[in-house]
Every structure is written in C-alpha cells, then in structure tokens.
Amino acid sequence: MNYTLDIFDEEKITCEYRGETYHVKDNGSIYRCRKPEKRKRPLDEKWTFGTPCKQKGYMNFSSETVHRIVATAFHGKQPSEKHIVDHIDTNKKNNRPENLRWITRLENILLNPITLSRILFKYKSIDNFLKNPSNPIEGELEQNFDWMRTVTKEESDNTRKNLMNWAREGKIPTGGQLGEWIFNKEINQTESISQPNYIISKTPNAAQQIIFQNDKPNEFPSTPKIIEANPLLTYYENLKEGKPYFRNHNGEYIVVKSDFSTDRQSIFVLTRADYVYRENKEGEHNPVPISKLQEEIIINDLPHSLNEVKYFDNLFIHSRVETGFHPREELEQIFDDYTKNKN
Known part of the structure; x- marks a missing residue:
C-alpha cells in the first residue's frame, strides 16, 4: 500500500x-x-x-x-x-x-x-x-x-x-x-x-512512559541487552556516573547517580542534560553537546531529571518521577526520599 x-x-x-x-x-x-x-x-x-x-x-x-x-x-x-x-x-x-x-x-x-x-x-x-x-x-x-x-x-x-x-x-x-x-x-x-501507559522504545527490551500524546520512541542506552535472573540488578550495574541514560534527537541525559527503591522493586536515576541550546546564524536555537562548547558551563544549573525504571511485561519501563524543570537540590531530596530506608 x-x-x-x-x-x-x-x-x-x-x-x-x-x-x-x-x-x-x-x-x-x-x-x-x-x-x-x-x-x-x-x-x-x-x-x-x-x-x-x-x-x-x-x-x-x-x-x-x-x-x-x-x-x-x-x-x-x-x-x-x-x-x-x-x-x-x-x-x-x-x-x-x-x-x-x-x-x-x-x-x-x-x-x-x-x-x-x-x-x-x-x-x-x-x-x-x-x-x-x-x-x-x-x-x-x-x-x-x-x-x-x-x-x-x-x-x-x-x-x-x-x-x-x-x-x-x-x-x-x-x-x-x-x-x-x-x-x-x-x-x-x-x-x-x-x-499500560507506555510505548516501546527504540532500544531493545525498553519501553517508556507516555507523557505527551505525540511522544516518540527514544533510546535508553544502558538497558541490558540480555535479560538475566535479576533484571533490575543487571540494569543497575549498567548505570555508571557520566554514562548516557536517555537519548533523543536533541541529545543525551547522563547519569548523575542511581539507587534502588527501598523495596528494591525499581531503580531511581537522577540525570542531567548533556547539551544546551544555542542560537545559530539564522536565529534558530539548536541543541549543542556540552563537549563542543567553548564557554564554561555551571553543571548544577543544567536541566536535571529524576527517573524510575521498573521491570514489567518482560520490559524495562522508563518513567519520569517529576516532569518539567526542577532544581537539582529538589530532585536530590526526592531521590533520597525514595531510596533511603527510614527504618
């Protein structure tokens, strides 16, 4: 057709x-x-x-x-x-x-x-x-x-x-x-x-929460290629600081830190943008990777995101804990609330 x-x-x-x-x-x-x-x-x-x-x-x-x-x-x-x-x-x-x-x-x-x-x-x-x-x-x-x-x-x-x-x-x-x-x-x-409120992502074994109606599949490079006996543990071991967690047409969000939830049924991942928007000669704003910038960047001022990974339906489901921009300190407090055992 x-x-x-x-x-x-x-x-x-x-x-x-x-x-x-x-x-x-x-x-x-x-x-x-x-x-x-x-x-x-x-x-x-x-x-x-x-x-x-x-x-x-x-x-x-x-x-x-x-x-x-x-x-x-x-x-x-x-x-x-x-x-x-x-x-x-x-x-x-x-x-x-x-x-x-x-x-x-x-x-x-x-x-x-x-x-x-x-x-x-x-x-x-x-x-x-x-x-x-x-x-x-x-x-x-x-x-x-x-x-x-x-x-x-x-x-x-x-x-x-x-x-x-x-x-x-x-x-x-x-x-x-x-x-x-x-x-x-x-x-x-x-x-x-x-x-389920998710779509299949570009990365094998990965899916993502639907946030907006026109969401497109993204990449989650740290997703395990092989599902082992303890899927979440395998994923957690892949989450290295500074490595890509999320990728789309704009650029990457990299891992700041990660930890299991208190019940160990999910992983929380704090990430930050590894790109910024800069205006080109035509007046358009395009994403530029941090590594290609000449000026100094204050890392803590970059957009941060708090995410959760669960294993369900034989897929690693990726979701956002908080949508929109939030200060790093606020997201770190939420991260601690989910991952630190209070007992």
Missing part, C-alpha cells in the same frame, strides 16, 4: 548494509543508492516498502529483507550472528523502526508477550514447542499473512496495543477475525483499563 510512502517524520540518510548505501524513513520504506561510478540498476534510487514474500510474509528488496535494513539504520548493526529482527506486533510487513528490535531467537519467544501467547495457545507449553515446533497441539501452524500490511504510525501503535491486550487477556474480541479488529482505533473500556 503506497499511500504511506510519503508520510514520515524521520529519515536516516546514511545506512550501510552489506556493501550498499540506503536512505531509510521511519515509515519502513527504503531507498537504495546508486553505486559511485557504476551503472544505475533498476531498483536504485526508488523509495519502496519492498515486495511481499508469499512463503514467509516478510517484505523483500532484491535479495535482502527490508526489516533488517530498517533495523540497522535505526537500531545499529546486528549485535551478533545469533540476533534476528523481532517484529514486536508480529506483523511482518510493519517495518516501522518502533516495531523492530534486535533479539535472539530464544528471546523472541520468551520476551515478546505476543509471540509467547501464541506459542502457549498452540503448544500449551514452551517445552512442547521446543521439543517439536512443527507439531502444535492446538490447531495448525499459522501461515496466514493476509492481515499483515504496511501501516501508518497510528495503525502501528493501535496494532501493538491491541495485540498486547490479547496477549494479556488470552483471547481475541468476539464478533470478528483477527484482520477485522487488529488495526482498529477503538479499544473497549475493559481493555483500556488494563492497557
């Missing part, structure tokens, strides 16, 4: 993948560049979502899969040979970057609640699936890709919410087939009550 080709917010100009250079948009479309001093190929210099593969349901481009190119552009190179690209909402044609993440095959089963719910529905247990994945106990292997298609940002968000709700509730709403309700805007009142 080409109607979304020209609807996008962000374009990655330089993405190198297997010897080719691509432009990639955040609607999941790609553009292969012509090789320098080489003859233009038929597929060069054209925006496309790719061509559907009838056997596997993915979108292909030449001999490549589109989702791997998009994942490389927005989430970096494949971490290891064991990593694959996970379509979080299980729609293999939805290659929007917020729907993709690098993950191992086993993590794809254990960490994606939608995939896990489907496996448990058909195989009754993970053990049954691992013993004989070609022989489901309930029904047949699903090879129906008809409901899958390229989607708008709104449809992508709605799809993921509907499927996450299905994964928690264990049943599809009555009165229709999967493809009839999966992209719907409306979620009934019962579903909306249990719907």
Whole structure:
C-alpha cells in the first residue's frame, strides 16, 4: 500500500548494509543508492516498502529483507550472528523502526508477550514447542499473512496495543477475525483499563512512559541487552556516573547517580542534560553537546531529571518521577526520599 510512502517524520540518510548505501524513513520504506561510478540498476534510487514474500510474509528488496535494513539504520548493526529482527506486533510487513528490535531467537519467544501467547495457545507449553515446533497441539501452524500490511504510525501503535491486550487477556474480541479488529482505533473500556501507559522504545527490551500524546520512541542506552535472573540488578550495574541514560534527537541525559527503591522493586536515576541550546546564524536555537562548547558551563544549573525504571511485561519501563524543570537540590531530596530506608 503506497499511500504511506510519503508520510514520515524521520529519515536516516546514511545506512550501510552489506556493501550498499540506503536512505531509510521511519515509515519502513527504503531507498537504495546508486553505486559511485557504476551503472544505475533498476531498483536504485526508488523509495519502496519492498515486495511481499508469499512463503514467509516478510517484505523483500532484491535479495535482502527490508526489516533488517530498517533495523540497522535505526537500531545499529546486528549485535551478533545469533540476533534476528523481532517484529514486536508480529506483523511482518510493519517495518516501522518502533516495531523492530534486535533479539535472539530464544528471546523472541520468551520476551515478546505476543509471540509467547501464541506459542502457549498452540503448544500449551514452551517445552512442547521446543521439543517439536512443527507439531502444535492446538490447531495448525499459522501461515496466514493476509492481515499483515504496511501501516501508518497510528495503525502501528493501535496494532501493538491491541495485540498486547490479547496477549494479556488470552483471547481475541468476539464478533470478528483477527484482520477485522487488529488495526482498529477503538479499544473497549475493559481493555483500556488494563492497557499500560507506555510505548516501546527504540532500544531493545525498553519501553517508556507516555507523557505527551505525540511522544516518540527514544533510546535508553544502558538497558541490558540480555535479560538475566535479576533484571533490575543487571540494569543497575549498567548505570555508571557520566554514562548516557536517555537519548533523543536533541541529545543525551547522563547519569548523575542511581539507587534502588527501598523495596528494591525499581531503580531511581537522577540525570542531567548533556547539551544546551544555542542560537545559530539564522536565529534558530539548536541543541549543542556540552563537549563542543567553548564557554564554561555551571553543571548544577543544567536541566536535571529524576527517573524510575521498573521491570514489567518482560520490559524495562522508563518513567519520569517529576516532569518539567526542577532544581537539582529538589530532585536530590526526592531521590533520597525514595531510596533511603527510614527504618
């Protein structure tokens, strides 16, 4: 469906993948560049979502899969040979970057609640699936890709919410087939009550609290790539002073200090901006990293933020304790109130 080709917010100009250079948009479309001093190929210099593969349901481009190119552009190179690209909402044609993440095959089963719910529905247990994945106990292997298609940002968000709700509730709403309700805007009142107030972030295994209606997925570089027996402890050990905690198109917030809550069910992280806004020659204000500034900066006067990390739904959920600008001293007092045991 080409109607979304020209609807996008962000374009990655330089993405190198297997010897080719691509432009990639955040609607999941790609553009292969012509090789320098080489003859233009038929597929060069054209925006496309790719061509559907009838056997596997993915979108292909030449001999490549589109989702791997998009994942490389927005989430970096494949971490290891064991990593694959996970379509979080299980729609293999939805290659929007917020729907993709690098993950191992086993993590794809254990960490994606939608995939896990489907496996448990058909195989009754993970053990049954691992013993004989070609022989489901309930029904047949699903090879129906008809409901899958390229989607708008709104449809992508709605799809993921509907499927996450299905994964928690264990049943599809009555009165229709999967493809009839999966992209719907409306979620009934019962579903909306249990719907978590977060969106999937750009970083694998990470999600973020929805603060504003038009929030976009951000990066949380300290998020553990591998979920271990004690997920929060693993995350806490990654939170080093001065290291990036949060990153978006403006810049980074770095770790000032972190500690567990008194009940050890979450981590509180005090951070500060590692950039400031400066006016350019055209009169526009743009973010500039602290490291590139010539003048001296009073660190304590920079914007600070107090954040909380919880582990829920097989995701590290990132939220803000206080929104807006607050003096560092005030946030440190709140930090101490949450982390210091008064007993």
